[in-house]
Amino acid sequence: MMLFPCLWPRRWLFSQKGHLRPSQEVIREAVSIFTSWTGEEMREGECLYRATPGAAEDLAGLRVINLDSPALNENPFPIEIAFERRRREDCQCGKGAVYAGIHLAALLSKGLSARRVLWGDKPLFITRDYIATFDRDDLRWHLRYGVFSFPVLISLPGIIEAPARPREYYLLRSQGIPDAMMPDSLRDRYLTVNDPRLPRVLAGILLQAFFYYQSGDPFCPDPFCSLYHAHWQEELLRSQRDEPYIVCLRHRQALEKEERWLRG
């Protein structure tokens, strides 16, 4: 697989036990888990935002501004384009903007074409930005942890915020209880920015990307398989752990057929 991380070595996102922890470290740990399962070789490319010609103007127009409208940010202000340009030049991703995932993948595929990256290279873009897709059933945008397309997009903050937290969390939140004051028993049921479970969860999402490129289907209906398409944090945490198994029998057999096996 070809990994295009949206990273900057001096930028720090995750923290743990009082020490700042770079998102790069989370990705490295996740890649190490993933390769221990599949033996897949991972190559690293540059940031796709930088590699894509004219990305600043286009990115400004791909921002989701109204949750309930499919329309994107038409006629962006000069400040918005300047912000995208700054982000591209100084690698300032992850400021909180939400981008239309499918459109973003289409835009970044231009950067892949310019670098002659093909489907067989299994390009994977990991971003610190939020990505969303418009759901035609309820006619609103939803944050996503990943968009499975060419390239596959994975949003680091999306892993934490896109799958819904337990209902009790929103009940307490609506009563004005801040995140820091949530009871520990509840906090264990969803991911936070300093969560030690993140690398394992990301490794499972890398596995989903891998299966997407192999078979066109990244997901599995088995709620204990790492390929389960989780919509709730509890579902995500239940599927992204090594017990009772990493992947279900069907997907294990698929890996074994290709002479790959799970060593984790």
Next chain:
Amino acid sequence: MGEIFAKVSEKDITRAIVGGFIREFEKFVESDVIIVGGGPAGLMAGRELATKGKRTLIVERNNYLGGGFWIGGFLMNKITVRHPGEEVLKELGIPFEQAREGLFVADGPHACARLIASACDAGVKILNMTVFEDVVLRENNRVGGAVVNWTPVEALPRQITCVDPIALEATMVVDATGHDASVVRKMEERGVLKTKGFGGMWVERSEDLVVEYTGEVHPGLVVCGMATATTFGLPRMGPTFGAMLLSGRRAAEEVLKKL
């Protein structure tokens, strides 16, 4: 036992109020900057500009200043800032505690009082109970000031009080009116620019965007604080104030570039 207070008559008190107000007001009919909205972002911008010697007027529709800075979430008067917002608290002499890594908490009344005092000490002139009504437009629709009226007058039906407003001139105007984005919306009414509306989505890092997008949205008009979120359709954020303080500071920097 003698009297405690000096003897002054009612007319002396009235003259002191009227004379004091008019002398100052006349100076600020033409300012370097008019900041519409006296919340944390507006006060911070005003403080920074006045510190640099710029004639700065804050127009506030309420009797009180500080907007929502008195109170945090759920009517509890503790305000929170995320790093690096605590550096501003330190600079303003506001006591705070670390709630957890990167999150700091201070007393709302103490923080707000300090911020107001700091802006006043720097030389900001405050016009409270004054509501923004319209923008003054110059050639090529450049913003050149604000049209204002007394809040009670504006609040009454036109049939009862047909009292014309007055216009104040300024080289730059800052919209710090919070979610209302009153100045930007007025520009939208005039067809000069278009806001994106207020985003309903909640994301953890939207504070960063408010600071990033703070700047000149139209010639002569800088937008800051939560008005930035309305103007650019940014996601909602939690009850933390770091972005308001830093956005105010960024607005002042942008204004200084233009003066």
